[in-house]
Amino acid sequence: MNIFSLLNEKTVLPDLKAKNKAEILDRMISSLEDMVSDNELKEIREAVFERERIMSTGVGKGLAIPHGKASGITQTYAAFAILNEPVDYEAIDSEPVxxxxxxxxxxxxxxxxxxxxxxxSRLMNNSEFRERLRSCSTAKEIIEAFKKEEHVSLNS
Known part of the structure; x- marks a missing residue:
């Protein structure tokens, strides 16, 4: 399974405006609403927020990888956002995300x-790739950047 294949133009948010971690998570989870039922969306929300309560998924270098597993869903879903302003996320390096x-x-x-x-994590650890993502202005460009980067990393 490729990462880029999990993303689409509704789940990629190239200029997300959010004031805090909860708002980021809410907006990103809501981007999945066309793909799952209301009940599945509720389970996803509970799983992600529960995981975040256990320990912040702010992994450093301006990146967070919130995640969760829900019993009510049958496939994997993803969303990606570039924030228009960095937000405190309680990351392990104490830097905003x-x-x-x-x-x-x-x-x-x-x-x-x-x-x-x-x-x-491996893809996003590449600082050049993160810079390429930051230079993207549309969801389509971001998805294409993931596609190219995955292709390069799989062939190296």
Whole structure:
């Protein structure tokens, strides 16, 4: 499964305006509403916020990777946002976050979930790639950047 294939123009938010972590998560989870039922969306919201209560998913370098597993969904969903202004996210490096990658999957698919989190982390750890993403102004450009970067990383 490719990361870029989980994203679409409704789930990529190239200029997200948010005041705090809760607003970021709410907006990103809401971007999935056309793909899941109201009940599934509620379960996703509960799973992501519960995971965030356990420990912040602000991984440093201006990036957060909120994630969760919900028993009511049968496939993996993702959303990506570039914030128009950095937001305090209680990241491990205490720096504000300006990019957020949301990943949610079925409760039963632990291996895939961990593999996808690892792949997102590896891609997003590349500072040149993060800069390319910041230079994108549309959802389409961001998805294309992920597609190219994944292709390069899989072939190197």
């Amino acid at each position: 300006n990019m957020v990658f949301l990943l949610v999957g079925p409760q039963a698919s632990n291996n895939l979930h961990i593999k996808m989190l690892s792949r997102i």
